[in-house]
Amino acid sequence: MSSPTLTDKVSKMIHQDILNGVLLPGQKLVVADLKQRYAVGASPIREALVQLSWTKYVNLEPQKGCWVAPVSISELTDLYDSLRFVTSVLIKQAIEVGDESWELDVLTSFHKLSRIKLSKDDFDWTEWEERQHQFHVALLEGAVSKNMLNFFSDLINQVKRYRYYAVVNGLDNSAINLDEYEIIMKLVLAKDAGQAAEKFDAHLNRTKEQIQQIIEAAA
Missing domain, CATH: 1.10.10.10 (Winged helix-like DNA-binding domain superfamily/Winged helix DNA-binding domain)
Incomplete structure (x- = not known):
């Protein structure tokens, strides 16, 4: 061995x-x-x-x-439906019980994300994907449900494969809307659980639709 x-x-x-x-x-x-x-x-x-x-x-x-592992629209849909369900619960829980340390992690992860240069000449997709991944994780880590956090971790790592597949197969960085991330971050820090959950859900759904278009185009 x-x-x-x-x-x-x-x-x-x-x-x-x-x-x-x-x-x-x-x-x-x-x-x-x-x-x-x-x-x-x-x-x-x-x-x-x-x-x-x-x-x-x-x-x-x-x-x-x-x-x-192959990619498919059916698996993509299943992953994102599951992810949207669990994140809706976790983000509300994180906002309810998250402490100052969690709030600082959310703010820091957004700051790192916002520092990525979005111009086509300087853009680094790998760096963007890793920082976006960490932002998603930071948003929910304030929650206390360990089982749901483990489920989220499993889902987000599977989704990561699909995000990279889209990047490799032509996803354009013009699809990135940094304002969307900032709005989510501000709603979270303002403790507006309902709006934060709604905006995060819309963000995840938009990402899923972008990846689906790439899969369909590659078929």
Whole structure:
């Protein structure tokens, strides 16, 4: 058995290659090819693929092999419907019980997001996606429901694969509306739970529609 550290390292590399579109949705993952690509033995490759199957980034079938998880509008819709449901509950809870430390995290995560240069020449999609991801997480971390937060974490990481798929396949940064994020942040800090939940829901739905257009165009 390989060391956990090496397995985790390989898992992160495969994970990143899936996000960046180096490994494509539906592509079969052959251990011999991956050994050559990542310059490691078969054992950490196999263990990494098992790890990635737990997070649903790959599909693993005993005796048949392993594939990068495909993308589909039906799964996208299911993920976002679930995400919109759980975030509606969590954002209201976070606003109700979140302390000053949580408020500072929300403000800091928005500030970092707003510092990204949106001009086409200087724009860094990867940096934007990571900071947007952290903003979404920060909004809800003030909630106290650990089970729902774990569910949210699982959903947002699956959605992340779809967001990157859209970026790789031509999503234009003109689709970004920074004012939308600022409005959500201000409503959260103003403790307006109803409006904050409504605006966040609309934001998630708009993002889902953008990704769906990319999937449809690529079909």
